[in-house]
Amino acid sequence: MPAHYINGQFTNGVSKEVLEVRNPATEEVVDIVPRGTPEDAEAAVSAAKAAFDEWRRLSINTRAKLLHEVASQIRHHTEELVRLLTLEEGKPIPENEEELEWTATTFDYYAELARHERGRVLPSAEESQLNLVIKEPYGVAACIVPWNFPLLLMAWKVAPALAAGNTVVIKPSEMTPLSALYLAEHCFDGLPAGVVNVITGYGKEAGEPLVTHPDVAVIAFTGSLATGQRIASLGAPIMKKLHLELGARMPSSSPTTPTLKWRPKPWPTPR
Numbered sequence: 001m002p003a004h005y006i007n008g009q010f011t012n013g014v015s016k017e018v019l020e021v022r023n024p025a026t027e028e029v030v031d032i033v034p035r036g037t038p039e040d041a042e043a044a045v046s047a048a049k050a051a052f053d054e055w056r057r058l059s060i061n062t063r064a065k066l067l068h069e070v071a072s073q074i075r076h077h078t079e080e081l082v083r084l085l086t087l088e089e090g091k092p093i094p095e096n097e098e099e100l101e102w103t104a105t106t107f108d109y110y111a112e113l114a115r116h117e118r119g120r121v122l123p124s125a126e127e128s129q130l131n132l133v134i135k136e137p138y139g140v141a142a143c144i145v146p147w148n149f150p151l152l153l154m155a156w157k158v159a160p161a162l163a164a165g166n167t168v169v170i171k172p173s174e175m176t177p178l179s180a181l182y183l184a185e186h187c188f189d190g191l192p193a194g195v196v197n198v199i200t201g202y203g204k205e206a207g208e209p210l211v212t213h214p215d216v217a218v219i220a221f222t223g224s225l226a227t228g229q230r231i232a233s234l235g236a237p238i239m240k241k242l243h244l245e246l247g248a249r250m251p252s253s254s255p256t257t258p259t260l261k262w263r264p265k266p267w268p269t270p271r
Contacts, residue, residue, distance in 0.1 A: 147175040171210060177198075
């Protein structure tokens with residue numbers, strides 16, 4: 001049974017409960033993973049926070065080298081990752097092979113982008129002055145990932161966060177956690193402990209504690225409009241930095257005049 005990946009180690013966490021990961025084509029159980037709790041989220045955030053100061057101070061050449069190594073390991077383990085994606089997600093093998101190449105390319109891309117996107121020099125009003133804009137990492141970023149492109153949409157969140165000097169906690173979909181955990185074991189293992197953490201579970205029990213945690217500075221989420229609204233409502237009182245990629249379906253009063261009337265909704269009920 002794959003376990004949470006926290007501070008460079010695998011742990012079953014505090015809960016005795018597990019989640020079944022099923023093959024959507026056959027409904028057979030592929031594997032089981034821990035059903036994460038707020039305590040597991042706390043442990044993951046604490047590990048990421050502790051690793052942040054060292055990670056942000058690494059030279060960009062060192063961080064870039066490590067991210068290129070992640071991409072290299074993804075390509076090396078493509079066959080097994082494609083197999084896991086097909087089992088837990090259900091898409092054909094050729095589509096998953098393409099997703100893996102995009103995933104590896106994403107880490108390569110952001111490894112190089114970070115070399116020249118630290119800031120900029122602005123024109124000075126005085127000859128004796130030098131005006132600089134320096135971009136600094138936020139700290140811990142929570143990356144909440146859906147089931148349909150579980151590795152690519154994870155990479156689009158994790159790779160830029162790491163390249164900029166942030167540390168991350170990944171919460172994959174409860175339907176497709178196996179490929180993310182495999183990535184943690186075989187592709188993220190070269191990173192310093194605590195830089196990348198993965199916890200499994202439902203949104204209400206494992207995802208929402210990340211959203212509300214005071215030490216999580218950024219939330220990156222892809223998923224439904226309803227869950228995005230919930231995240232935004234929880235993050236608003238403490239001005240969380242949000243990156244939301246949401247479903248396009250919105251209620252409307254007429255075909256030409258869309259309206260959006262909503263109340264904060266709970267996380268989807270576990271099946």
